[in-house]
């Protein structure tokens with residue numbers, strides 16, 4: 001497509017040169033023209049003012065100054081002075097196959113209508129690609145295909161199947177894989193079912209994580225881990241591709257003294273942080289292992305902030321709860337992971353929060369590829385809304401806004417292995433784009449000032465998506 005365009009432009013130029021001196025590239029067909037916009041292209045380079053971006057079908061076919069081009073009547077032109085054009089956002093931790101709860105457990109089959117609502121909401125908030133990090137295997141693949149086939153409107157989905165863990169858990173789609181054979185069989189089953197990657201969970205011991213990585217890679221599948229029993233350091237050395245969440249919480253990262261007093265519960269995480277030496281040898285060794293093995297990290301800071309501030313009206317009475325399916329919000333009201341925390345626990349957790357941000361900043365400073373994920377629909381994590389809260393928390397960690405925007409776009413594409421065709425604004429890439437009314441470099445909260453979302457070259461108004 002791109003080559004053809006260049007060739008046709010060239011031929012036209014030859015014709016033009018024989019008669020006159022007009023060197024402008026002519027588009028007579030039905031292109032979408034985004035005119036006079038400031039481009040923040042996701043590569044990390046500074047914003048480029050007064051750009052005109054030409055989209056044909058689902059691709060970006062030209063980028064230049066408005067005067068470089070001539071458009072025919074079939075072109076649709078959006079004049080965008082004062083606006084900012086970014087690649088579509090990639091939520092790398094979005095449980096988009098919504099499982100309803102019953103008696104404190106999640107039903108192992110997804111609610112299609114609730115899932116469709118979540119997908120539309122994500123789009124309205126500029127998310128054009130989502131990594132679904134756990135799903136009943138058949139459901140995850142079915143929803144992905146429904147979106148890919150145009151049957152359901154939503155971000156492009158890359159999905160895991162059922163999560164591999166030592167035992168099962170009450171709050172999600174888990175499969176018990178207590179032996180090497182069980183791990184291999186489950187990976188083979190999911191590969192045959194068509195998942196995009198394998199997810200391994202907190203209770204898997206090192207040897208089983210190693211086997212999962214080996215088996216998945218043999219099937220051409222990446223592995224992402226929510227690790228705890230196996231340290232991030234070991235998982236990195238086994239060749240895991242991605243680790244999700246903001247801290248490993250493994251006892252191995254504490255010095256011997258405090259390690260003895262550590263209980264690996266949700267409340268125990270406060271103690272873990274209080275006793276963690278961010279500049280100690282264990283964390284240093286971990287950072288080195290992650291960097292050397294090119295592991296990407298998806299901190300999902302918002303999934304922790306909502307726990308540490310789980311007593312705060314900003315989350316309990318968030319004005320945008322209506323954007324999450326009602327049954328989900330009802331579930332949050334019935335109980336969260338911090339149900340047993342006292343006022344004192346919350347106070348201590350908030351005091352320890354800078355260590356979570358400090359760990360994220362150290363990952364960033366070490367050049368480890370970070371991505372942005374919300375972990376919707378964990379308690380108080382609202383589809384779309386929370387993705388932008390995540391960007392704010394990454395900025396709070398001390399990451400400059402331009403880098404946060406790269407984390408939210410290009411880095412996600414790299415971690416998914418789709419960077420050849422998505423994640424940045426470049427000729428030949430998919431036209432998954434977001435138009436902002438205000439500058440996100442001035443204030444990262446401006447990522448919410450969305451005027452248009454483009455998915456594969458089709459433009460949508462956020463308010464229309466939310467109204468449906």
Ligand SMILES: [Zn+2]
Pocket residue numbers: 093095133375
């Ligand atoms: Zn999750």
